[in-house]
Amino acid sequence: MNRLMRIAFPVLAASILAFPIGASAAGKTKLLASATVKSVAPTTLTVTADGKDTSFSVDAKTSVIGKGIGTKSRAKGGKATIADLLSAGDRVSVTYQEDGTAMHATKVSLLAAGK
Numbered sequence: 001m002n003r004l005m006r007i008a009f010p011v012l013a014a015s016i017l018a019f020p021i022g023a024s025a026a027g028k029t030k031l032l033a034s035a036t037v038k039s040v041a042p043t044t045l046t047v048t049a050d051g052k053d054t055s056f057s058v059d060a061k062t063s064v065i066g067k068g069i070g071t072k073s074r075a076k077g078g079k080a081t082i083a084d085l086l087s088a089g090d091r092v093s094v095t096y097q098e099d100g101t102a103m104h105a106t107k108v109s110l111l112a113a114g115k
Helices: 001-028 069-075
Strands: 030-042 044-049 052-057 064-065 091-099 102-112
Touching: 001 102, 030 052, 044 091
Parallel strands: 064 102
Antiparallel strands: 030 044, 030 091, 044 052, 091 102
16 A cells, blocks of 8 residues: 555646646647538648638648548558548538647547538
8 A cells, every 4th residue: 555655646746737737738729619621632621610711731640530531541541631531511620729820720520521
């Protein structure tokens, strides 16, 4: 029990001290809850929400999740770009980070495939 306390206490203390750092970093992340894909290219995603177009930069670190995304990615040998995974008309939510006027999508969730 004593050995467990010597390990558990420092881990707990480090977790508590690290919490404010994680909370402030998470404050920079924003969510566009529901939008329709207007256009998609290997490095750019443009969506329409509430009648307004918004463009996001995307890269290999941008995760795309949703029904059928894994199958499409495997079909491309695991090297699919966002343009291979999404198409105009798809309904998505976008988690992004703002850096001045630039917006970078960190995660795109496919809510419903377009017709």
